[in-house]
Amino acid sequence: MVLAAFRRLLASLGLAAREAEPDLLDPEELTRWYTSLTPEERMAVSRELAPRVRRPQAVRDPATLPAVAVGRLVFEQDGPQGPLPLHHLKIELWDRDPGSPDDYLGEGFTDSEGRFEIRYDPADAGMGDLPDLELRFFEPQHTFRKDGRVVESWRRIGSERGPDDHGGLFYDFGTLRLPYWEYDPAAPLARLLVTEExxxxxxxxxxxxxxxxxxxxxxxxxxxxxxxxxxxxxxxxxxxxxxxxxxxxxxxxxxxxxxxxxxxxxxxxxxxxxxxxxxxxxxxxxxxxxxxxxxxxxxxxxxxxxxxxxxxxxxxxxxxxxxxxxxxxxxxxxxxxxxxxxxxxxxxxxxxxxxxxxxxxxxxxxxxxxxxxxxxxxxxxxxxxxxxxxxxxxxxxxxxxxxxxxxxxxxxxxxxxxxxxxxxxxxxxxxxxxxxxxxxxxxxxxxxxxxxxxxxxxxxxxxxxxxxxxxxxxxxxxxxxxxxxxxxxxxxxxxxxxxxxxxxxxxxxxxxxxxxxxxxxxxxxxxxxxxxxxxxxxxxxxxxxxxxxxxxxxxxxxxxxxxxxxxxxxxxxxxxxxxxxxxxxxxxxxxxxxxxxxxxxxxxxxxxxxxxxxxxxxxxxxxxxxxxxxxxxxxxxxxxxxxxxxxxxxxxxxxxxxxxxxxxxxxxxxxxxxxxxxxxxxxxxxxx
Incomplete structure (x- = not known):
């Protein structure tokens, strides 16, 4: 059951729900518990819960998916020749569902010029639900095992909201400026820009x-x-x-x-x-x-x-x-x-x-x-x-x-x-x-x-x-x-x-x-x-x-x-x-x-x-x-x-x-x- 899975996930996150019957959790209580989580905990819930909510699907070729979201990521500050592309950054496309777990739609990477294209199935937003599009950006992290092998992970660094209830099969996010490791233009040396607040x-x-x-x-x-x-x-x-x-x-x-x-x-x-x-x-x-x-x-x-x-x-x-x-x-x-x-x-x-x-x-x-x-x-x-x-x-x-x-x-x-x-x-x-x-x-x-x-x-x-x-x-x-x-x-x-x-x-x-x-x-x-x-x-x-x-x-x-x-x-x-x-x-x-x-x-x-x-x-x-x-x-x-x-x-x-x-x-x-x-x-x- 979804609710039992939700309880188990809460426990794994160290967030115990109040004692109740094993598989009973009314919608209001579900909403209350979900909205109390941090963004990172919500993402963990969404990732873990989504496969259990949906019927198992065969692996699909992204090229066959009916909808596509495109755009371009650049640094906040331009270079001498104009916008500087944010290359090879991981991007995930999500359906926002306030009060309940968000739905993962697809992912991709920016190319050398910062452009991206993510194909997805709008039906993954849920039955009768038009997706509220949101991009989430991730940078790579790593650790080494004792034998020297690399273990990769991803750290979320930002997001960009798209349209609500998007019913089309194409959406262009346009050129998005991401303030990412920017140089301080006022510093005489190469220094990182950190604003006052x-x-x-x-x-x-x-x-x-x-x-x-x-x-x-x-x-x-x-x-x-x-x-x-x-x-x-x-x-x-x-x-x-x-x-x-x-x-x-x-x-x-x-x-x-x-x-x-x-x-x-x-x-x-x-x-x-x-x-x-x-x-x-x-x-x-x-x-x-x-x-x-x-x-x-x-x-x-x-x-x-x-x-x-x-x-x-x-x-x-x-x-x-x-x-x-x-x-x-x-x-x-x-x-x-x-x-x-x-x-x-x-x-x-x-x-x-x-x-x-x-x-x-x-x-x-x-x-x-x-x-x-x-x-x-x-x-x-x-x-x-x-x-x-x-x-x-x-x-x-x-x-x-x-x-x-x-x-x-x-x-x-x-x-x-x-x-x-x-x-x-x-x-x-x-x-x-x-x-x-x-x-x-x-x-x-x-x-x-x-x-x-x-x-x-x-x-x-x-x-x-x-x-x-x-x-x-x-x-x-x-x-x-x-x-x-x-x-x-x-x-x-x-x-x-x-x-x-x-x-x-x-x-x-x-x-x-x-x-x-x-x-x-x-x-x-x-x-x-x-x-x-x-x-x-x-x-x-x-x-x-x-x-x-x-x-x-x-x-x-x-x-x-x-x-x-x-x-x-x-x-x-x-x-x-x-x-x-x-x-x-x-x-x-x-x-x-x-x-x-x-x-x-x-x-x-x-x-x-x-x-x-x-x-x-x-x-x-x-x-x-x-x-x-x-x-x-x-x-x-x-x-x-x-x-x-x-x-x-x-x-x-x-x-x-x-x-x-x-x-x-x-x-x-x-x-x-x-x-x-x-x-x-x-x-x-x-x-x-």
């Missing part, structure tokens, strides 16, 4: 919310108490602020061995292996010396607030008995209060023989490296860089099996970036308030950074010494990613080529929405088109190509044809490797070490203030250090970032990552551990 077209995995609550709950009250005391005019001291948080790594090391974290050796070790880990160029002034290195942070190129001091920082280092030691720090200092980009600077050089001023210069260099890490290695190269690939992939990959490879690593980055748009940057963001950079300075820096990132030719730089644990771990992770991607293409390469149109459109959108390539005046003069063996090129874009005038786009195309040309399949594999690397390993290294390297306010922070005695003063000068409200926010953020973790590659909680990658990494866990990385802590995507 809207929500992103995706959601966090349920376990991530629990991980966030578990990490933040113990320190949330601490931060609130500090901020309340500041507002009431009884601000805590920096020592009080620090003591109220868990003991940081540097404070623990100082307790065990005073002075150890302020030593030259520790300074160099953290530049090699801490969250600051970045590219180390050879020192161009010591030509041919394989042991001399340089780090340079050009902050004078950006507008500053005049309150904080953020000079250009030029650090010269040398490998001494396997340890990276700072030998010289050159600071390009503005006048106090100077705000304009490219303000006049006075250069001062400091060496270990300068005593207290050397220690102050190292502190300034640590602050500079921290800010560069947060804006560059973390927010820029991982979060915002990966977002542009995520938007293009979600807009274009549906039939191509490339979706199975990439989507697990792109699924949540737009969500966390949407939060960061106001939380970290913008007029009231923490970076804007806590560092010397103004909102405009932050925006310009991020545009310059995104203008220097390209997938083509990228490979992690070689380790500079045996103790360069980050460099060794990066090399191994990159190699294993290559093996994983090669195996995937060996299995699915022919299907990837068969659906190359989606790759073409992904590539076109990546290029179209990337910023112009940025090559500063120094690099144009010293590197582009020249032999510069001291300059590490493997992690940088091709300066000879990108320094052209007018500037090309930062991201290089994979293809410009609908059929792969020689070498383009390898180019696509390189793009995949690049994206997964930054969404996983590179982000994990910069993010997970936040508390280790940014868990003590006096050791490192995002900005030091001009004090009465200038800027090169001791750590005990509270006028130079961050204010208590900035300090507690910094410690809260550092703890939250490094302690909120969910969605690991090895754990594969959502079963969306191919198990081969987890096994590859697990088989080399001991190697990673020797270099200081617990491979089980590397997330499969950026969600914090």
């Amino acid at each position: 809207g929500t992103p077209p995706t959601a966090y995995a349920p376990g991530r919310s629990m991980a966030m609550l578990k990490a933040v709950a113990p320190i949330e009250l601490v931060k609130r108490q500090h901020l309340l005391r500041v507002r009431l005019g009884h601000a805590p001291s920096l020592a009080e602020v620090q003591a109220d948080y868990p003991e940081s790594t540097t404070m623990r090391l100082e307790r065990q061995s005073p002075g150890s974290t302020r030593s030259d050796a520790y300074f160099g070790e953290r530049l090699l292996n801490g969250m600051f880990s970045t590219i180390l160029d050879r020192d161009p002034e010591v030509s041919g010396d394989p042991h001399a290195f340089r780090l340079y942070f050009p902050w004078n190129a950006y507008e500053q607030d005049g309150i904080h001091c953020l000079p250009d920082v030029d650090v010269r280092l040398r490998l001494v008995e396997g340890r990276l030691m700072p030998m010289r720090i050159i600071l390009g200092l503005r006048e106090m209060g100077a705000k304009a980009a490219h303000s006049p600077v006075t250069r001062q050089t400091f060496t270990p023989s300068d005593g207290a001023q050397w220690e102050a210069a190292k502190r300034m260099a640590r602050v500079s490296a921290t800010l560069d890490t947060e804006l560059g290695n973390h927010l820029g190269q991982c979060h915002l860089n990966v977002e542009q690939y995520a938007i293009a992939a979600h807009r274009n990959l549906r039939r191509n099996p490339l979706r199975w490879l990439l989507m697990p690593h792109l699924r949540e980055v737009v969500l966390i970036n949407h939060s960061a748009s106001s939380f970290l940057v913008g007029p009231h963001g923490y970076i804007t308030r806590a560092s010397a950079l103004t909102e405009r300075g932050v925006e310009t820096r991020l545009q310059h950074l995104l203008g220097s990132y390209d997938w083509r030719g990228f490979a992690p730089a070689a380790p500079v010494c045996e103790g360069h644990r980050y460099g060794h771990a990066a090399q191994l992770f990159w190699r294993l990613l290559g093996e994983h991607i090669d195996a995937f293409f060996a299995e699915h390469g022919s299907a990837v080529e068969a659906h190359w149109l989606e790759v073409r459109r992904l590539s076109d959108e990546l290029v179209a929405h990337s910023v112009p390539a940025f090559v500063c005046r120094y690099l144009r003069a010293r590197i582009a088109g020249k032999d510069a063996p001291w300059f590490v090129r493997s992690e940088r874009m091709n300066l000879d190509e990108k320094a052209a005038d007018p500037a090309p786009k930062a991201i290089s195309p994979v293809t410009q044809t609908d059929v792969p040309q020689p070498g383009e399949l390898e180019a696509l594999k390189q793009l995949c490797r690049y994206v997964i690397y930054f969404a996983t390993f590179r982000h994990a290294w910069a993010n997970n070490l936040q508390w280790e390297d940014a868990g003590e306010v006096l050791y490192s922070c995002l900005g030091l203030r001009w004090g009465k005695e200038g800027i090169l003063v001791g750590e005990d000068d509270a006028e130079v250090a961050p204010a208590p409200d900035r300090a507690t926010e910094m410690l809260w953020i550092s703890w939250m970032l490094s302690k909120t973790n969910y969605g690991f590659i090895v754990a594969n909680e959502e079963s969306d990552v191919h198990p081969r990658l987890a096994e590859l990494l697990r088989s080399h866990a001991a190697n990673f551990a020797a270099w200081g990385l617990d491979i089980g802590t590397v997330s499969s995507r950026i969600n914090i």
Whole structure:
């Protein structure tokens, strides 16, 4: 009986009807129960109940069905040539029946131009009922079984109502605009459009919310108490602020061995292996010396607030008995209060023989490296860089099996970036308030950074010494990613080529929405088109190509044809490797070490203030250090970032990552551990 089936279905959904006779349910009660369900539960009821309501029918050839619905799906926003087709999207046609289960009529997919045609039998709407037409749109989802086989499913993303009581055999829905993974036309970078009252077209995995609550709950009250005391005019001291948080790594090391974290050796070790880990160029002034290195942070190129001091920082280092030691720090200092980009600077050089001023210069260099890490290695190269690939992939990959490879690593980055748009940057963001950079300075820096990132030719730089644990771990992770991607293409390469149109459109959108390539005046003069063996090129874009005038786009195309040309399949594999690397390993290294390297306010922070005695003063000068409200926010953020973790590659909680990658990494866990990385802590995507 239909009603008994309905009862069983309610029970399977966890919705128990009141006790009644086994097969009795009056129409009013049936209507009441059905209308109380969510849209997803109604769809489940309709799908399960429809075959039991109708008489069994023989499988029918859709071409023989008497009625047809047609139309075209396009994105909400047009491209330069007009409407952009929403290709290969699944569409179902339904008969709406308010108060009772809807009737499924048929389904189809949009073609390459977004057009669809769904044939159906109006009689499927029920005896004496003319169909009330409705289109429902679905995007593909997947999980992997333990043997690597894919299980596909569908997620409803929208609907469009057609006519009521449609008695004809043909209906044209016309051109329908679907607001689906749209680019923000007002953003200078490739960002997802999320309206003020809207929500992103995706959601966090349920376990991530629990991980966030578990990490933040113990320190949330601490931060609130500090901020309340500041507002009431009884601000805590920096020592009080620090003591109220868990003991940081540097404070623990100082307790065990005073002075150890302020030593030259520790300074160099953290530049090699801490969250600051970045590219180390050879020192161009010591030509041919394989042991001399340089780090340079050009902050004078950006507008500053005049309150904080953020000079250009030029650090010269040398490998001494396997340890990276700072030998010289050159600071390009503005006048106090100077705000304009490219303000006049006075250069001062400091060496270990300068005593207290050397220690102050190292502190300034640590602050500079921290800010560069947060804006560059973390927010820029991982979060915002990966977002542009995520938007293009979600807009274009549906039939191509490339979706199975990439989507697990792109699924949540737009969500966390949407939060960061106001939380970290913008007029009231923490970076804007806590560092010397103004909102405009932050925006310009991020545009310059995104203008220097390209997938083509990228490979992690070689380790500079045996103790360069980050460099060794990066090399191994990159190699294993290559093996994983090669195996995937060996299995699915022919299907990837068969659906190359989606790759073409992904590539076109990546290029179209990337910023112009940025090559500063120094690099144009010293590197582009020249032999510069001291300059590490493997992690940088091709300066000879990108320094052209007018500037090309930062991201290089994979293809410009609908059929792969020689070498383009390898180019696509390189793009995949690049994206997964930054969404996983590179982000994990910069993010997970936040508390280790940014868990003590006096050791490192995002900005030091001009004090009465200038800027090169001791750590005990509270006028130079961050204010208590900035300090507690910094410690809260550092703890939250490094302690909120969910969605690991090895754990594969959502079963969306191919198990081969987890096994590859697990088989080399001991190697990673020797270099200081617990491979089980590397997330499969950026969600914090």
